[in-house]
Amino acid sequence: MSDNTQGWIDLRSDTVTQPGAAMRATMVAAHVGDDVYGDDPTVNRLQDYAAELFGHEAGMFAPSGTQTNLIALMTHCGRGDEYLVGQEAHTYKYEVGGAAVLGSIQPQPIINQPDGSILLADIEGYIKPDDLHFARTRLLALENTIGGRVLSQEYVAAATTLAHEKGLATHLDGARICNAAVKQGISLADAVKGFDTVSVCLSKGLGAPVGSVLLGPKAFIEQGKRWRKMLGGGMRQAGVIAAAAHYALEHNVALLAQDHDHAAELARGLALIPALTVSTPQTNIFWIDVPAAACAPLRAALERAQIRATVGHRMRLVTHLDVSAHDVQRTVDVFTTFFTDWRA
Numbered sequence: 001m002s003d004n005t006q007g008w009i010d011l012r013s014d015t016v017t018q019p020g021a022a023m024r025a026t027m028v029a030a031h032v033g034d035d036v037y038g039d040d041p042t043v044n045r046l047q048d049y050a051a052e053l054f055g056h057e058a059g060m061f062a063p064s065g066t067q068t069n070l071i072a073l074m075t076h077c078g079r080g081d082e083y084l085v086g087q088e089a090h091t092y093k094y095e096v097g098g099a100a101v102l103g104s105i106q107p108q109p110i111i112n113q114p115d116g117s118i119l120l121a122d123i124e125g126y127i128k129p130d131d132l133h134f135a136r137t138r139l140l141a142l143e144n145t146i147g148g149r150v151l152s153q154e155y156v157a158a159a160t161t162l163a164h165e166k167g168l169a170t171h172l173d174g175a176r177i178c179n180a181a182v183k184q185g186i187s188l189a190d191a192v193k194g195f196d197t198v199s200v201c202l203s204k205g206l207g208a209p210v211g212s213v214l215l216g217p218k219a220f221i222e223q224g225k226r227w228r229k230m231l232g233g234g235m236r237q238a239g240v241i242a243a244a245a246h247y248a249l250e251h252n253v254a255l256l257a258q259d260h261d262h263a264a265e266l267a268r269g270l271a272l273i274p275a276l277t278v279s280t281p282q283t284n285i286f287w288i289d290v291p292a293a294a295c296a297p298l299r300a301a302l303e304r305a306q307i308r309a310t311v312g313h314r315m316r317l318v319t320h321l322d323v324s325a326h327d328v329q330r331t332v333d334v335f336t337t338f339f340t341d342w343r344a
């Protein structure tokens with residue numbers, strides 16, 4: 001699939017995939033219309049298909065996962081409301097504070113456990129009583145996978161049940177929920193059970209060039225479309241990119257298993273290098289600890305070998321559609337050679 005990566009191996013993120021020939025062909029052939037008028041047949045088909053696949057009533061296509069998450073938060077919560085969220089969660093940490101800035105929504109960040117979960121006792125403990133001193137706690141937002149880790153079905157069921165019992169709504173940042181479903185061998189609908197709304201990225205491991213979908217009840221999605229318009233996400237002949245997103249959902253979910261195998265293989269190879277501490281990947285993302293003094297020369301060595309990675313003391317490695325088994329082997333070889341020669 002790497003028709004345009006010119007020999008580079010890119011392990012920075014699964015957002016870097018290039019659309020392949022078959023995906024591009026669907027983009028060229030897409031029938032389009034003005035989606036702000038609801039007229040784009042390819043967008044409508046994608047939204048219906050995604051809703052059906054994940055067992056939700058309706059779907060909305062948007063330019064990014066940051067936007068679908070923000071739309072969900074702004075639809076669930078009003079000014080002066082708050083949402084419970086993991087300290088490490090994307091919506092809290094990596095979305096520029098949008099819920100607070102644009103939504104006037106207060107986040108209540110809660111520590112994530114080593115497995116990525118938030119303790120049920122913490123969820124319960126952080127829900128604020130009905131008191132005029134407090135923001136109104138409205139929503140629990142979880143993320144799956146989180147930092148490549150899969151939240152178990154049992155945990156998700158317990159956390160979403162608890163939230164609902166306490167009168168909160170539930171939102172899933174499912175940017176990589178397809179990885180979680182494939183890893184657990186469950187359907188996409190089962191993987192999102194318990195959540196009132198779900199955001200799914202199509203431009204991560206699924207390989208589409210652009211776009212996310214927000215899924216939920218029909219009335220929620222209709223309200224969400226107003227926020228999408230306000231945030232500048234109303235797109236016109238968006239079928240050109242929706243076609244690629246549809247192709248990704250239809251053809252690339254099953255391929256994620258290969259990314260997980262490649263991550264495991266890469267981790268196994270790197271774990272043989274004594275200077276590195278390597279975490280065990282659950283999906284397509286894992287972390288390695290690199291001696292601080294090795295970072296600069298390693299960065300240069302990877303660059304020379306045409307390997308792109310975010311080198312740091314604690315370093316994230318990500319496999320995806322455009323990383324082959326051969327690329328994994330080549331990466332292991334480059335690291336191994338580097339650390340054979342390297343002395344602190």
Ligand SMILES: *Cc1c(COP(=O)(O)O)cnc(C)c1O
Binds near residue numbers: 067090143204212
């Ligand atoms: C990538 C990502 C998003 C959304 O990112 P965009 O780049 O805005 O599409 C949201 N949540 C998680 C966990 C992500 O990894």
